[in-house]
Amino acid sequence: MDSLISEIADYVHNFEIKSELAYETARHCLMDSLGCGFLALEHPACLKMLGPVVPGANMEAGCRVPGTNLNLDPVKAAFDIGTLVRWLDFNDTWLAAEWGHPSDNLGAILAVADWKSHIKAEETSVQDVLTAMIKAHEIQGILALDNSFNRVGLDHVLLVRIASTAVASWMLGNTQEQTANAISNAWIDGGALRTYRHAPNTGSRKSWAAGDATSRAVRLALIAGTGEMGYETALSAPVWGFSDVLFGGNPITLAKPLGSYVMENILFKISFPAEFHAQTAVECAMELHPNIVDRLEEIERVELETQEPGVRIIDKTGPLDNYADRDHCLQYMVAIGLIFGELTAHHYADDTAKDPRIDALREKMVVKENKTFTDEYYDLEKRAIGNSIQVYFKDGTSTDRVEVSYPIGHRVRREEGIPVLKEKFHNSLPGVFDNDQIKEIHAAFADAEQLGDMKVADFVHLFVVNEKGMLLA
Numbered sequence: 001m002d003s004l005i006s007e008i009a010d011y012v013h014n015f016e017i018k019s020e021l022a023y024e025t026a027r028h029c030l031m032d033s034l035g036c037g038f039l040a041l042e043h044p045a046c047l048k049m050l051g052p053v054v055p056g057a058n059m060e061a062g063c064r065v066p067g068t069n070l071n072l073d074p075v076k077a078a079f080d081i082g083t084l085v086r087w088l089d090f091n092d093t094w095l096a097a098e099w100g101h102p103s104d105n106l107g108a109i110l111a112v113a114d115w116k117s118h119i120k121a122e123e124t125s126v127q128d129v130l131t132a133m134i135k136a137h138e139i140q141g142i143l144a145l146d147n148s149f150n151r152v153g154l155d156h157v158l159l160v161r162i163a164s165t166a167v168a169s170w171m172l173g174n175t176q177e178q179t180a181n182a183i184s185n186a187w188i189d190g191g192a193l194r195t196y197r198h199a200p201n202t203g204s205r206k207s208w209a210a211g212d213a214t215s216r217a218v219r220l221a222l223i224a225g226t227g228e229m230g231y232e233t234a235l236s237a238p239v240w241g242f243s244d245v246l247f248g249g250n251p252i253t254l255a256k257p258l259g260s261y262v263m264e265n266i267l268f269k270i271s272f273p274a275e276f277h278a279q280t281a282v283e284c285a286m287e288l289h290p291n292i293v294d295r296l297e298e299i300e301r302v303e304l305e306t307q308e309p310g311v312r313i314i315d316k317t318g319p320l321d322n323y324a325d326r327d328h329c330l331q332y333m334v335a336i337g338l339i340f341g342e343l344t345a346h347h348y349a350d351d352t353a354k355d356p357r358i359d360a361l362r363e364k365m366v367v368k369e370n371k372t373f374t375d376e377y378y379d380l381e382k383r384a385i386g387n388s389i390q391v392y393f394k395d396g397t398s399t400d401r402v403e404v405s406y407p408i409g410h411r412v413r414r415e416e417g418i419p420v421l422k423e424k425f426h427n428s429l430p431g432v433f434d435n436d437q438i439k440e441i442h443a444a445f446a447d448a449e450q451l452g453d454m455k456v457a458d459f460v461h462l463f464v465v466n467e468k469g470m471l472l473a
Contacts, residue, residue, distance in 0.1 A: 002184070004253075005180050005183045005234065007258070008139055008166050008180075010176065011139070011258040012135050012139070012167055017135070018260075023448075026134050029092055029103055029263070030106070030129070032425060033092070035424055035427075035429075036090045036091045037084030038066070038429060038431070041067050049083050050068065050070065051072075053076055058072065062074075062118070063114045064461070065077055066463035073115075074111045074112055074115040077110075078164075078218045079211040081211070082160075085104060085211075087208070088273050089206075090273040091104070092409075095277070095385060096144040097144060097145060097147060098147055098148050099277075100141075101160075102141055102266065103133075104210035104211075105160055105214055108167065108214040109132045113129050113132070117455065118457065122173075124456045126454045129456060133263070134260050134263045135163075135166070137263045139166055139167075139258065141266075143162065143163075144156070145380075147252055149247075154191035154193065155193060157210050157213040163217075164217030165182050168217050169225070172221055174221065178225060178227075179221075181228065181231075182223070184231040185231070186217060190242070235251070265411050267383075271408055274333050275314055275328045276385060277306065277307060277330070278330045279387075281333065281404075282333050282337045283404045284387055284389040286343075289338055289340070289341035291399050293341065296361065298395065300392045300393055301366055302338075303366050304368070304389055305367075305369070305389075306367060307370070308374040309374075309377065310369075314328050314329060314330040316329040316332070323348045323350075326353060330367060332358065334365065373388075376405065390402070
């Protein structure tokens with residue numbers, strides 16, 4: 001078996017997570033990911049993606065989808081959970097040579113854990129879920145450090161498929177060999193094209209692509225459990241392997257040994273749903289808002305400095321067709337921050353986008369790379385995501401140049417960020433659950449040891465709505 005595949009399988013089956021920081025961060029990640037899903041339930045476009053593949057195909061004792069009363073098979077449940085977590089582009093983020101959102105893997109993890117509790121009658125604890133989350137984060141994130149799939153047109157959700165396949169296979173009780181077989185099939189599935197993330201094809205698939213990847217992972221793990229064969233050189237085979245077909249002949253490498261680095265250093269989207277390369281730019285814009293909001297007509301130009309990936313993926317001029325186009329446009333997000341002093345998911349909607357001030361301000365923006373921002377972005381010790389903004393007026397005056405290197409969701413701002421993250425989660429609950437359920441949910445997360453010991457079946461039950469709630473079946 002290709003050494004990379006064997007190394008991932010060995011890690012997921014045999015590596016013991018000992019980092020208290022990783023577990024503490026994973027608890028916050030679990031809370032935040034679920035909260036992102038509850039916020040997504042407000043959006044009809046998301047709701048239509050949920051439920052059985054065909055009407056009436058619910059399972060009486062299937063997997064529950066938090067925030068709903070659905071009971072589904074584990075493959076579709078993984079899709080639904082993953083789609084909810086990812087829909088608003090508000091869940092955690094990892095930035096490296098390849099970017100991505102490791103909490104996308106929660107779809108597979110939570111679905112498999114709940115399915116085991118019901119169908120296989122195997123007791124699984126929330127601590128087991130946290131361990132799986134740490135390992136999925138690590139596989140996806142370390143693969144992303146040196147391997148830039150986006151540069152060859154591939155989408156980062158392929159790493160969700162790899163990581164979810166590995167942890168789902170392990171959680172299902174497959175052997176290490178079967179897990180390696182499953183991972184080999186996940187690589188053979190190839191890469192998803194990034195077509196839907198870029199004009200003129202930017203679209204809503206980016207909100208359910210990760211759910212699709214994590215559900216495929218559960219399917220591959222289940223197949224491997226039947227004894228289905230794997231493919232020893234799925235990555236390295238000349239001509240037909242992943243590297244030659246899709247990666248320009250370059251080998252896929254691990255920049256460092258697999259451990260718990262990624263979870264410990266994960267980036268949380270806390271204050272607003274903005275593509276992460278723009279998070280600090282929006283912070284800069286909000287800081288400048290009071291000084292420019294009454295002088296919009298007087299602005300001559302706005303100078304934005306960002307990292308090289310920011311220039312490459314979110315520097316957009318010209319018309320923006322839809323929500324998906326706008327929430328990946330640096331200039332649009334900055335314009336919203338400058339004009340309104342805030343940024344929510346609703347600011348990407350058509351009604352807000354019609355405001356003529358937004359495009360007028362976008363046209364005055366000049367974006368360029370700041371080499372220092374780029375260097376500190378790739379520095380494994382810093383992992384900064386710097387942006388700066390300075391606004392110049394027609395009378396020759398200007399604002400101060402405002403620079404932010406680390407967003408509030410960064411590890412170096414954890415003390416500041418975690419209270420805000422908890423508030424984000426608490427604010428996601430009232431629109432979905434009644435007061436008694438909210439009290440139970442708060443109590444579950446209040447004690448880390450009690451949460452870890454809780455059975456997954458009991459944990460997931462906290463988030464099942466009653467018949468008066470979100471009836472989606």
